[in-house]
Amino acid sequence: MSALINLAYLLSAALFIFGLKGLSHPRTAVRGNLLGATGMLIAIVVTLLNRQIIDYKLIVAGLVVGSAIGAVLALKVRMTAMPQMVALLNGFGGAASALVAGAALVETMLAQQGAPVDMLVATGASGLIGGVTFWGSLVAFAKLEEIVSGAPVLFKGQHLLNGVLLAAALVACGLIVYEPANTNWYWILVAIASVLGVLVTIPIGGADMPVVISLLNSYSGLAAAATGFVLTNNMLIIAGSLVGASGIILTAIMCKAMNRSLANVLFGGVGAVAPSAAASADAVYAGKIKAASAEEIAMVLENARRVVIVPGYGLAVSQAQHSLRQLADLLEARGAEVVYGIHPVAGRMPGHMNVLLAEAEVPYEKLLEMEQVNALLPQTDVAIVIGANDVVNPVARTDPNSPIAGMPIIDVDKAHTVVVVKRSLSPGFAGIPNPLFAADNTLMFFSDGKKAVGDLIQAVKEL
């Protein structure tokens, strides 16, 4: 029987891998996700056949309650709130792993079999990673949902305190191995990890949330893998390490897109203090800003052969993505080619902007990556920047002393004409002025995103 169960688990693990492979293309992705879900179903059903289970009442209750909450969350969540949702799910995964490892430790001690060292080490790892993941994710959720301020919370001696807590957590791990019969050490470890999870997440600012969510995603996988070591269950190890690898890759992509090291994101607290460069905003903008009306911009768009739209999170905030697609349809009907240039950190999590545009029924073929769109921009008639700022700031290329120096940007300034839709000249997350707004080939359209696009649609129709 045990061999059959393990073979079924192997099948589940294989389905997870096929499922993730399916995500390599939008066409096969829905099927891939279903394969993954099938793998999960097989794993759950096979586990329920285990003869050690003597009571199903609580199990059924837990399955029903968890499924109901999960289904409501999944069906109700707005696409703009997807980062919060993923943060919450990361946290729940971490919590579940820590609870399972704790229960396994208590069970092993009760049976008085004595536990091997590797199992105890894994238990400690699961409690530590799980606790940090759960509380770190709750803080990330609260920041994204704006229950607490998204600004970095910094205080004196923060790194020292975190260092002391980490050391204390490692000592607690040691005590679990040294004196496993005293299961209190495990709960002390989880308590320390919880405080650590909160403290390591509060200094991270809103703009860095894509990195944090990716990292916590990775942790939730590693916690599951650690629990796999605790239970000597290879499928848990495989599934957990797949997720761990995925989170690490996304973290690296996000860091690269901001030209910052992971350490800088985690300990830097960027945005906490306004850079002194902000004072020079007047020097950058004075007398050089050309504000344009919807009619003037429509005339520019009239003869455009290629239009590149560069959306930022401001687009989603003003819920302008649907009208934006209508504008694009209109321009295409007039013979223009319209594509979208998506910066990797354009949303609040990796790929977020793509989901928001897909929701507005923009075909995925039109969503170009930064490198692809940068190749097109020198031969582009009009680039429309809407709700984005730092990711199109040419200072990243030109000023080595800028806080965003070296950050890869979308080179909209190379287009023939740039239209920037923005409420005011206020700076983005980096807190610095953007010379793009004062460039000779830039027209500023000062308006709310959704209203601006609506006015443009009207003006283009009247051409």
Place this chain on the structure above:
Amino acid sequence: MDTVVVSVTIFVLAIFVGFEVITKVPPTLHTPLMSGSNAISGITIVGALLSAGTQHTTLTTILGFAAVVFAMINVVGGFLVTDRMLKMFRRKH
């Protein structure tokens, strides 16, 4: 061979497989990738079910029950929301 060595071998190989598979996911699908892989990390449900159902002590049963709820939110919420997003990408005009 020692069980732990087997487990570590599987762990390391699975990470390599993970890197190979995940690097092929296009940036367009990174959000569904995160929610979908999140659902997969709910695989802890397997351990949670055993703790909740074997009834060693009241404590382990409660821990198991709580873990079943958390993991199930992760599994059902993760796969469902991923499906919802991916269907948006599949729409044709």
